[in-house]
Amino acid sequence: MEASFCDRCGQLARIGSHDVCARARALEPPRYCSSCRRRLVVQVTPLGWSARCAEHGTSVSA
Incomplete structure (x- = not known):
């Protein structure tokens, strides 16, 4: 699925x-x-980050 919205702005x-x-x-x-332009709940740690969308779940840094 192609991104509809910029994940930064x-x-x-x-x-x-x-x-x-x-x-x-x-x-x-x-x-x-x-996907939906909702503001993400982001947590940054010394090892990386995780970002959670209420609709689409969590993604983590590589």
Whole structure:
């Protein structure tokens, strides 16, 4: 499934350039669900991060 929303700024992914968001995401966790645009519950630890959407579940850093 293709992402509908930018996971950093929450705006529609197909509108505008999200180059700045992509560079920032290399250093920080997502803030918005790319499927539904809900604000994520993010927890950052020394070992990585986890981000939880109430609708779509949890994702973790690699």
